[in-house]
Amino acid sequence: xxxxxxxxxxxxxxxxxxxxxxxxxxxxxxxxxxxxxxxxxxxxxxxxxxxxxxxxxxxxxxxxxxxxxxxxxxxxxxxxxxxxxxxxxxxxxxxxxxxxxxxxxxxxxxxxxxxxxxxxxxxxxxxxxxxxxxxxxxxxxxxxxxxxxxxxxxxxxxxxxxxxxxxxxxxxxxxxxxxxxxxxxxxxxxxxxxxxxxxxxxxxxxxxxxxxxxxxxxxxxxxxxxxxxxxxxxxxxxxxxxxxxxxxxxxxxxxxxxxxxxxxxxxxxxxxxxxxxxxxxxxxxxxxxxxxxxxxxxxxxxxxxxxxxxxxxxxxxxxxxxxxxxxxxxxxxxxxxxxxxxxxxxxxxxxxxxxxxxxxxxxxxxxxxxxxxxxxxxxxxxxxxxxxxxx
Amino acid sequence: xxxxxxxxxxxxxxxxxxxxxxxxxxxxxxxxxxxxxxxxxxxxxxxxxxxxxxxxxxxxxxxxxxxxxxxxxxxxxxxxxxxxxxxxxxxxxxxxxxxxxxxxxxxxxxxxxxxxxxxxxxxxxxxxxxxxxxxxxxxxxxxxxxxxxxxxxxxxxxxxxx
Numbered sequence: 001x002x003x004x005x006x007x008x009x010x011x012x013x014x015x016x017x018x019x020x021x022x023x024x025x026x027x028x029x030x031x032x033x034x035x036x037x038x039x040x041x042x043x044x045x046x047x048x049x050x051x052x053x054x055x056x057x058x059x060x061x062x063x064x065x066x067x068x069x070x071x072x073x074x075x076x077x078x079x080x081x082x083x084x085x086x087x088x089x090x091x092x093x094x095x096x097x098x099x100x101x102x103x104x105x106x107x108x109x110x111x112x113x114x115x116x117x118x119x120x121x122x123x124x125x126x127x128x129x130x131x132x133x134x135x136x137x138x139x140x141x142x143x144x145x146x147x148x149x150x151x152x153x154x155x156x157x158x159x160x161x162x163x164x165x166x167x168x169x170x171x172x173x174x175x176x177x178x179x180x181x182x183x184x185x186x187x188x189x190x191x192x193x194x195x196x197x198x199x200x201x202x203x204x205x206x207x208x209x210x211x212x213x214x215x216x217x218x219x220x221x222x223x224x225x226x227x228x229x230x231x232x233x234x235x236x237x238x239x240x241x242x243x244x245x246x247x248x249x250x251x252x253x254x255x256x257x258x259x260x261x262x263x264x265x266x267x268x269x270x271x272x273x274x275x276x277x278x279x280x281x282x283x284x285x286x287x288x289x290x291x292x293x294x295x296x297x298x299x300x301x302x303x304x305x306x307x308x309x310x311x312x313x314x315x316x317x318x319x320x321x322x323x324x325x326x327x328x329x330x331x332x333x334x335x336x337x338x339x340x341x342x343x344x345x346x347x348x349x350x351x352x353x354x355x356x357x358x359x360x361x362x363x364x365x366x367x368x369x370x371x372x373x374x375x376x377x378x379x380x381x382x383x384x385x386x387x388x389x390x391x
Numbered sequence: 392x393x394x395x396x397x398x399x400x401x402x403x404x405x406x407x408x409x410x411x412x413x414x415x416x417x418x419x420x421x422x423x424x425x426x427x428x429x430x431x432x433x434x435x436x437x438x439x440x441x442x443x444x445x446x447x448x449x450x451x452x453x454x455x456x457x458x459x460x461x462x463x464x465x466x467x468x469x470x471x472x473x474x475x476x477x478x479x480x481x482x483x484x485x486x487x488x489x490x491x492x493x494x495x496x497x498x499x500x501x502x503x504x505x506x507x508x509x510x511x512x513x514x515x516x517x518x519x520x521x522x523x524x525x526x527x528x529x530x531x532x533x534x535x536x537x538x539x540x541x542x543x544x545x546x547x548x549x550x551x552x553x
Contacts, residue, residue, distance in 0.1 A: 015552040025550050035548050291397070295416035302415045368416070
């Protein structure tokens, strides 16, 4: 029998954290700090709108690009939050989560051999999606001393004539790092100089804690070369609804919509109706959740400070990324021992790229009570390691 | 949100947090929290610290009644005087002035139906400004002070990668 599988697919490494979490799920009274989704329920008025859509029998496909009503709301949202106008009929595509948008954008823009710049540590799907699109991923290792922000110089060093797309993953999972306007302006200059395109993953855009998120697309000259990815999962606690969107130049969105229509048809109808309600009346929910995350963020930063563990202050998403290099272990070893000895699960930084070595991703999509217990255990563990080291 | 408002919002939900814990999550100094709490208490903005009890879980008989009361307001006093006459009874839990079909909402806690009806018959309806009452008994509390009673929320998030 012939091998049924494509080499391209088999060669993709499976996600490294899967096995780790299978152990966690088997372990009683383990505290996980590993989850990357909000712990809040979707606000009731949004759920109610989904239920209403079902009651009304709105159970058909929508148009391929998504409900017109929803695309209009997305366009209005982009205008009020970033001051960028996207034509709802030509420049907005509703997708199955932000993840589909990333996939579609890469497939629409990459020819075999095109190079895609991927800053890491970052969300794990950029690299495999680039490979599946036939492109060549080129990793940029972000540095702790820059608070894991992307610099113009790092892009310059990675660019070749084949470079076509830059992935911009900010606010960042797993570091919580953000890019401020000045950082983006520097990036924009290099992007123009080398005629690059950008896929800007702004799924955590509503979750920033030192002022409003700035999109690269709002920098002059960038909207024309940026596919902006966003969605409802993180901002509105709607992960299970599987709904995101992409905004960008008509030329690219049209081709993304073409692939989307063949692969997916359209995003789930119920979710789209609920999302209209989210955009119309959900601002207060976002604000309340953001406040809540911010308190937990402050709590964790203080806990690390008290433990004497180095951790830069992250201003976005819902992760902190403490440095564990002083213990002389790899991230993997540290995470495994922490799980076995104190039953706390945190994701090793290396799950998000080699440059995550020496760091842990701690999610604060958990209640303060849970975080308090986890920090108690972590603190005990850290004491133990330091005592071992002395002995 | 302003510091004062945010502080109030947090302790309204959880009054057991220490000044130190509050200082950490609010990103201010412990002294600032202690001082603010003291001033909120002394000006009467914080009127007390209570515990929410689900009495259904305890074998203590308890009846809660909502009583709509129609009254005649008094010249120069409006409703305040009559409200005071009512809220001074210790068995009265809450008194609100209402817009709409009646004037005062009185919430009463008693041990038995008889005790509640005794209060309405003998004390409340005999006040000269009271023109009429309608008493409703609470059969079951589903949600109180923003908290859903009897249901413990569990983390049902499944494991997913990435």
